[in-house]
Amino acid sequence: MSYTTVDLTPRIGTEVRTDLATLTSGTIARDLRVLLEKRGVLLFRGLRIADEDQIKFASTLGTIRLEHGLQITKITPDVAKSPIFADYTKGTYFFHIDGTYTDMPGLASILHARAVAPAGGQTEFGNTYAMYDDLSDEEKNYLDGLEVIHSAEKIQRLANPNPTPAQIAAWGEAVNPPKRHPMVWHHRSGRKSLILAHTIKSIIGLDQAASDALLERLMTWAERPEYIYRHDWQVGDLLIWDNTGTMHRVVPFDLSCGRELDRVTLLGEEPITGPFRYHDQSNEKTAKYLP
Numbered sequence: 001m002s003y004t005t006v007d008l009t010p011r012i013g014t015e016v017r018t019d020l021a022t023l024t025s026g027t028i029a030r031d032l033r034v035l036l037e038k039r040g041v042l043l044f045r046g047l048r049i050a051d052e053d054q055i056k057f058a059s060t061l062g063t064i065r066l067e068h069g070l071q072i073t074k075i076t077p078d079v080a081k082s083p084i085f086a087d088y089t090k091g092t093y094f095f096h097i098d099g100t101y102t103d104m105p106g107l108a109s110i111l112h113a114r115a116v117a118p119a120g121g122q123t124e125f126g127n128t129y130a131m132y133d134d135l136s137d138e139e140k141n142y143l144d145g146l147e148v149i150h151s152a153e154k155i156q157r158l159a160n161p162n163p164t165p166a167q168i169a170a171w172g173e174a175v176n177p178p179k180r181h182p183m184v185w186h187h188r189s190g191r192k193s194l195i196l197a198h199t200i201k202s203i204i205g206l207d208q209a210a211s212d213a214l215l216e217r218l219m220t221w222a223e224r225p226e227y228i229y230r231h232d233w234q235v236g237d238l239l240i241w242d243n244t245g246t247m248h249r250v251v252p253f254d255l256s257c258g259r260e261l262d263r264v265t266l267l268g269e270e271p272i273t274g275p276f277r278y279h280d281q282s283n284e285k286t287a288k289y290l291p
């Protein structure tokens with residue numbers, strides 16, 4: 001069998017209909033990579049794939065990144081099953097891009113739904129290429145000149161306004177140092193996307209009030225319905241998102257309901273690059289682009 005596709009929304013998300021043997025054979029891997037970059041999210045309904053097949057399929061698309069030594073990690077608030085990620089669940093209720101505390105975020109993640117929430121628990125994805133493309137030229141030029149600071153602590157504090165010392169020890173800035181990035185990612189392909197996330201704690205060169213106001217305005221823009229695909233999970237769904245061209249968040253759900261997704265992440269293939277680093281490895285030219 002080859003495959004057929006059905007777009008889930010006009011701007012983001014495509015369902016791919018095929019069978020497991022085709023996926024794991026790698027015969028359509030090149031097509032899927034192109035489609036993933038173009039559509040942001042690819043969905044394969046009802047596959048109920050085994051762990052080894054999820055790993056095999058992921059390997060046809062890129063290089064699997066070990067997470068704490070594992071090829072597959074459990075994404076669940078059940079601390080017994082996911083001691084590493086359970087405490088981060090509430091932070092995922094806010095739009096973010098995985099790995100913005102590093103120079104090179106993962107290329108993509110592949111989720112397999114093992115158990116779903118009876119209410120809530122959907123995952124929403126936003127197309128950060130489309131958000132950028134639709135801006136006015138004036139706005140593009142302005143945002144192209146900005147750099148921002150991403151902080152894990154910033155997004156975790158949104159979810160946990162009164163953190164315990166143990167939480168600060170787990171995700172505070174002392175252990176997860178903030179990271180400077182451009183506001184706009186200049187991809188090797190020539191396309192540009194916003195690196196927009198609630199991990200941004202400040203915009204360099206703006207005071208905090210102006211920074212917060214600009215981020216709020218951009219987030220309001222980013223959450224326009226035409227940029228968003230909300231995935232309503234069914235057991236057995238396999239879904240890939242392009243982590244370099246989308247942002248995502250989870251709709252709040254009952255943390256005791258047993259929701260459980262298996263995740264495989266692919267290594268990043270290009271570092272985040274903005275207009276400055278694109279031409280010059282230093283950040284020293286930033287100031288002249290600011291208002």
Ligand SMILES: [Fe+2]
Nearest residue numbers: 092097098248
């Ligand atoms: Fe995430």
